[in-house]
Amino acid sequence: MTPTRPLAAAAALTVLALGLAGCTAADAAGADAASGTAATATSAEDLGGMDALIAAAEAEGELNVIALPDTWANYGKIIDAFEAEYDITVNSDSPDVSSAEEITAAENLAGQDTAPDVFDLGSAVTLANLDQFAKYKVATWDDIADDHKDADGAWVHDYTGLMSVGYDADAVPEPGTLDDLLGSEYRGKVAINGDPTQAGAAAAAVQWAALQDGGSADDVSAGVSWFGELADAGNFLPTDPTPATIASGETPVVFDWSYNNLAAAADAGGRDWRTAVLPGTALGSYYNQAVNVDAPHPAAARLWQEFIMSDEAQNLYLAAGAYPVRLAAMTEAGTVDQGALDAVGEQPADTVQLTTEQTEAASALLAGTWAQAIG
Amino acid sequence: MVALVEGRPPAADRDRLDGARPPRARRRPAAWWALTPFAVYVLLFLAVPCVVALGTGFVTGDGRPSLSALAALGEPLVLRAFGSSALVSGITAVVGAVVGAVVCWGLTALRSDGLVRSLVDSAASVLAQFGGVMLAFAFTATIGIQGVVTQLLLTRLGVDVFAGGVWFYQVPGLLLPYVYFQVPLMVITFMPAVTGLKPQWQEAVATLGGTRREHLLRVVVPVLAPAFVGSVLLLFANAFSSYATAAALISQGAQIVPLQIRAALVSETVLGRENVAGVLALGMVVVMVVLMTLYSLLQRRTERWQR
Numbered sequence: 020m021t022p023t024r025p026l027a028a029a030a031a032l033t034v035l036a037l038g039l040a041g042c043t044a045a046d047a048a049g050a051d052a053a054s055g056t057a058a059t060a061t062s063a064e065d066l067g068g069m070d071a072l073i074a075a076a077e078a079e080g081e082l083n084v085i086a087l088p089d090t091w092a093n094y095g096k097i098i099d100a101f102e103a104e105y106d107i108t109v110n111s112d113s114p115d116v117s118s119a120e121e122i123t124a125a126e127n128l129a130g131q132d133t134a135p136d137v138f139d140l141g142s143a144v145t146l147a148n149l150d151q152f153a154k155y156k157v158a159t160w161d162d163i164a165d166d167h168k169d170a171d172g173a174w175v176h177d178y179t180g181l182m183s184v185g186y187d188a189d190a191v192p193e194p195g196t197l198d199d200l201l202g203s204e205y206r207g208k209v210a211i212n213g214d215p216t217q218a219g220a221a222a223a224a225v226q227w228a229a230l231q232d233g234g235s236a237d238d239v240s241a242g243v244s245w246f247g248e249l250a251d252a253g254n255f256l257p258t259d260p261t262p263a264t265i266a267s268g269e270t271p272v273v274f275d276w277s278y279n280n281l282a283a284a285a286d287a288g289g290r291d292w293r294t295a296v297l298p299g300t301a302l303g304s305y306y307n308q309a310v311n312v313d314a315p316h317p318a319a320a321r322l323w324q325e326f327i328m329s330d331e332a333q334n335l336y337l338a339a340g341a342y343p344v345r346l347a348a349m350t351e352a353g354t355v356d357q358g359a360l361d362a363v364g365e366q367p368a369d370t371v372q373l374t375t376e377q378t379e380a381a382s383a384l385l386a387g388t389w390a391q392a393i394g
Numbered sequence: 395m396v397a398l399v400e401g402r403p404p405a406a407d408r409d410r411l412d413g414a415r416p417p418r419a420r421r422r423p424a425a426w427w428a429l430t431p432f433a434v435y436v437l438l439f440l441a442v443p444c445v446v447a448l449g450t451g452f453v454t455g456d457g458r459p460s461l462s463a464l465a466a467l468g469e470p471l472v473l474r475a476f477g478s479s480a481l482v483s484g485i486t487a488v489v490g491a492v493v494g495a496v497v498c499w500g501l502t503a504l505r506s507d508g509l510v511r512s513l514v515d516s517a518a519s520v521l522a523q524f525g526g527v528m529l530a531f532a533f534t535a536t537i538g539i540q541g542v543v544t545q546l547l548l549t550r551l552g553v554d555v556f557a558g559g560v561w562f563y564q565v566p567g568l569l570l571p572y573v574y575f576q577v578p579l580m581v582i583t584f585m586p587a588v589t590g591l592k593p594q595w596q597e598a599v600a601t602l603g604g605t606r607r608e609h610l611l612r613v614v615v616p617v618l619a620p621a622f623v624g625s626v627l628l629l630f631a632n633a634f635s636s637y638a639t640a641a642a643l644i645s646q647g648a649q650i651v652p653l654q655i656r657a658a659l660v661s662e663t664v665l666g667r668e669n670v671a672g673v674l675a676l677g678m679v680v681v682m683v684v685l686m687t688l689y690s691l692l693q694r695r696t697e698r699w700q701r
Binding site: 116117118119120123141143144147206207213214215216217218219222250253255256257258259267268269378382383385386387389390391393394 | 471474534538539540556557558559560563564643644645646647648649657659660661662663664665666
């Protein structure tokens, strides 16, 4: 990619946008006035249209994102695409922190220009912190089903993976069922991405084990006892897998979201890393997007929401193996990246997503029983 | 023994040894002002953060004062964590103290200004501070699953150290890295007491017709005992408050108290336990205050023989 092209394009866009903003805002102070109201805008229309939003965002020039690892659901490419499209620098801070720490960072840094502008959050943290979000509805809002968004626009589902088992095909045989992993060929080899009492992805691994092993979304204790069996068999590997441990061969089997396991294949240092979504009930969990109510770059924050809900970014999520929330609408409109969809496979119709109450019940159960089960 | 513990060196002896220091009565009051920067530093970077952190244990999420989080100290999981912390600290303190004491005893055979002695001294000072993520990584690379030693044992000798499960990433896995920094710390803290043993005492015992065994049991052991027990307490406190090494090694179960504090602060699945972190910190501070009080009492006993 030559750096001059996007710059020139961005410059042209800015000039155009400034001109347009000047027109629509009539004799008001143009882009400046638009920028001033960005903090309270609940849609691009409030600012005088998408071009005015772009102008205001580029006037701010920066966007602070948090908890977006480059290898997570293609965020590295999504951030690159955003920077290529707009004349805005993305500051990606603390990529590996948890959803809870995103909120803590926003509270601690409130009023400073390093505070996060936008959040990418698990559902439990989202629903517990509604006061922290500015309400905003993207242009593609109507494509999104009602149960995937807040009626007022405080948050919106963005993408989901399927819980999956990633494995090094050279080190272990392909698991056909969950119980295969209890066999002796997996001794000391099976890890999950984090502590289920702390990390959403790890909690989902236990929930999935419950669904696969005779439990239900209402009672995940079967999942806890399945991991207990795994530990008793000496197969459970209690370390935190990362792309580095996968590449070094330290974690040959990893429970994680399908998009993370698919991304790990590219990073696996020559290992034959494969992803298995086992037959039986699939488990998904949408991540939510929201704008920080104290965002230091309110217009850029809103433009980021527009961008990640656009066809371009939604297709990038899909290319990483995550199912974007607008997938159905994009399939219908023919704007979906068909090659990526074919590679990932259709979203299973019987994908379970736990409700808030079920997630809370599962977390409470895990808090009380997990350490004992694997200790 | 009674006479040894309660007696003080003769006045003449004290005066001679203390001769270099100014007598108490002539201490210049102005010199105390030099401590002001240190006092301010301690206040701002130790006392204030400590009070603020502990304070978080007594407010609810919406800022109202409450004692409800204190109940967390009775939770079975938290009690287990305190138990595991005490066990890890106890084992590594005793092992570290015994090994360290043997090293100190060995060092007495060397010239105090010799090369080996100063090498061991500086190595101990450096290694006692070698903790945290670096240490965890060093051990992972050595005896982790893909570690050099683990793989050598497996391929050359057919010994699988993790045959019964991967203990390295659980509480037992903390023992080796902790002992690694406990032993040098023991050398640093115990060495002054060992060098304080005067050859004249042995000569005195011999003059009075005592044996080497009597010298050991009635002079060496009583004189070193408070220093040894004090060092064990210090090592216990050192392990009890260690966080970074454990955080880098253990990612499942939060079995020790510092990891419980992390879990309460960062969890994205079990919410609203931030104030529990403050209460857990309070529990740790109580343990530390008790340990350090005992340590300073023992230290007073120890110093009696180091003048």
